[in-house]
Amino acid sequence: MKHIKNILFDCDGVLYQDLEAVFGQVSKRMTKYISKKLKIDLKKAKELQTNYFHKYNTSLNGLMIHHDIPPTEFLQFVHDIDLSFMEKDIVLREEIKKLDLRKFVFTNGSKEHVKNITTHLGIDDLFDDVFDIVDADYHPKPAAKAFDLMVKKFDINPKETIYIEDIAKNLSIGKERGATTVWLINNEYWGKKESNKEYIDYKIENLSLFLKEIRLLKNS
Numbered sequence: 160m161k162h163i164k165n166i167l168f169d170c171d172g173v174l175y176q177d178l179e180a181v182f183g184q185v186s187k188r189m190t191k192y193i194s195k196k197l198k199i200d201l202k203k204a205k206e207l208q209t210n211y212f213h214k215y216n217t218s219l220n221g222l223m224i225h226h227d228i229p230p231t232e233f234l235q236f237v238h239d240i241d242l243s244f245m246e247k248d249i250v251l252r253e254e255i256k257k258l259d260l261r262k263f264v265f266t267n268g269s270k271e272h273v274k275n276i277t278t279h280l281g282i283d284d285l286f287d288d289v290f291d292i293v294d295a296d297y298h299p300k301p302a303a304k305a306f307d308l309m310v311k312k313f314d315i316n317p318k319e320t321i322y323i324e325d326i327a328k329n330l331s332i333g334k335e336r337g338a339t340t341v342w343l344i345n346n347e348y349w350g351k352k353e354s355n356k357e358y359i360d361y362k363i364e365n366l367s368l369f370l371k372e373i374r375l376l377k378n379s
Contacts, residue, residue, distance in 0.1 A: 160376040163260065163339065164319040167309075169300075170266040170273050172325030172350065173343055173366065174280060175245065181276070184240040189218055192236050197226060212349075216299040217267050223297060230297055238272040247281035254370035255285045259377065263313050264289040265322070267299045288313060300329040306336060321373070323366070327354035334358035341369070 172178045186208070194204035211221025222228035255262060262285060264273050270291045277283035290312055295305035310317060318337040324330050326349060330340040341361045342354055354362070363369040 160373055162319055163321055163373070163377065165261045165263065165313070165315045165321070166258065166373075167263050167265045167320060167322040167333075167338070168286075169324045169326070169329070170264050170268055170276055172345060172347070173323055174251070174264075174276060174282070175248070176325075176343075176345070178325075178345075178347060180244060181240065181242065185237050188237040188239065192233060193218075193222065196228065216301070217292070219292070220297065220299050230293075234269040234292070235271070238269055238275065240275075242275060242279045245276075245279040247279070248367075249281070250367045251280065251370075252282050252285070254367045254374070255282055257374055258370055259374075260321075261287045261313075261315070263287055263309075263315075265300070265309055266290070267292050267295075269293065300326075301332045303332050303335075306332045310336070323363075323369075325350050326352075327356065327359060328352055331356070331358050334360070 168174055171182055175181065189208050190201055190205045193208055194201050197204065208218045211218045215221040215224065219230060219233055222233065223230060264286055266273055268291060270289050273289050273291065274283060290309040292299060294312060295308055298304040317333065320338045321341060322330060322333040322338040323341040323343060325343045325345050327342045330342060334340045339360050340358060341363055342359045343366060344362050344364050345351060
């Protein structure tokens with residue numbers, strides 16, 4: 160860990176783990192948006208949403224390719240969710256704060272969504288920068304273009320970087336570029352797909368504990 164200078168966090172499923180409470184809302188709003196925009200019933204909208212997600216890594220990507228959906232409008236609508244249930248994560252805040260590394264968020268969502276999440280968690284002031292789907296020119300992870308644009312924006316060397324994801328397959332490009340890859344173990348169908356691959360360096364169950372271990376290893 161001595162050579163590590165940067166840490167990349169995915170947002171959803173990493174900075175918090177109650178994915179259903181947050182992304183469940185986002186998913187329902189996606190279905191609603193698709194149904195209204197394409198004038199199809201909710202069942203067909205949900206099928207389209209799922210198919211596009213599996214085929215193009217985000218539902219938005221498929222909607223842009225096949226239906227010319229305006230991405231900004233879509234992102235604003237689907238991320239307009241209620242996070243009043245989310246509590247501040249004091250333990251996570253302390254561990255992120257103590258890390259003597261540059262800290263970034265790398266997401267397929269929007270900056271506004273990251274801001275909403277991190278504000279509710281009480282960690283919004285701890286990151287150097289955020290790279291979102293707009294920065295990626297709407298190329299979702301694990302596209303090489305998204306990763307390379309992120310590296311350029313943050314001006315980081317992947318070989319000096321730890322990259323943490325809840326979706327295992329998103330780590331493939333990180334490993335290819337030389338990053339130390341970390342999968343946050345979960346039972347989500349899409350999250351654990353490819354979690355047995357060699358491109359994953361570490362598998363962890365608790366983010367705060369892992370950050371503490373990084374700090375202790377770096378200072379030892």
